[in-house]
Amino acid sequence: MKKYYLILLFVFCISSLYAQRNRREVIEAQKVAFLTRNLELSPEEARLFWPIYDEFTAERDKIIRQRNAITHDIGNNFRNMTEKKLEEAGDELVRLNLTEAELKVEYHEKFKEVLTPSKVVRLYYTENRFKNYLLNQLRSRGVNKVDNVRKLPDGS
Numbered sequence: 001m002k003k004y005y006l007i008l009l010f011v012f013c014i015s016s017l018y019a020q021r022n023r024r025e026v027i028e029a030q031k032v033a034f035l036t037r038n039l040e041l042s043p044e045e046a047r048l049f050w051p052i053y054d055e056f057t058a059e060r061d062k063i064i065r066q067r068n069a070i071t072h073d074i075g076n077n078f079r080n081m082t083e084k085k086l087e088e089a090g091d092e093l094v095r096l097n098l099t100e101a102e103l104k105v106e107y108h109e110k111f112k113e114v115l116t117p118s119k120v121v122r123l124y125y126t127e128n129r130f131k132n133y134l135l136n137q138l139r140s141r142g143v144n145k146v147d148n149v150r151k152l153p154d155g156s
Helices: 002-017 023-039 043-080 083-114 117-140
Strands: none
Touching: 023 043, 023 117, 043 083, 083 117
């Protein structure tokens, strides 16, 4: 257990040194350490789990990037978009949400092949805890202040 705490401490030290550079890589390293520590993976479980998880994350990230591109486009062009274009964008957002849900179902089955049911559930819980940790870090740095939020298309 001490080994995992040392790894986590090391990751946090590195993250503070390179906060501006390689932010995504640092966050991913923190996530790996966080998940590893909380899931208590055996070496064999880790060997089988991480390639599957990395594949899942890459596929999920593609969907998220597509969804973000659509919402960014809507945010920038809302007033100039036709009802038809808005309908198409809405339909695509729903389709992407469905695709993400199907991906989660597919990888849930794959996770169950290499982890115990309790570790699969703990994975979902730990991912959520890590996401909340990151959000709290952003809030504490003032990133989510109201002044930094763009106006919504309706002016609110």
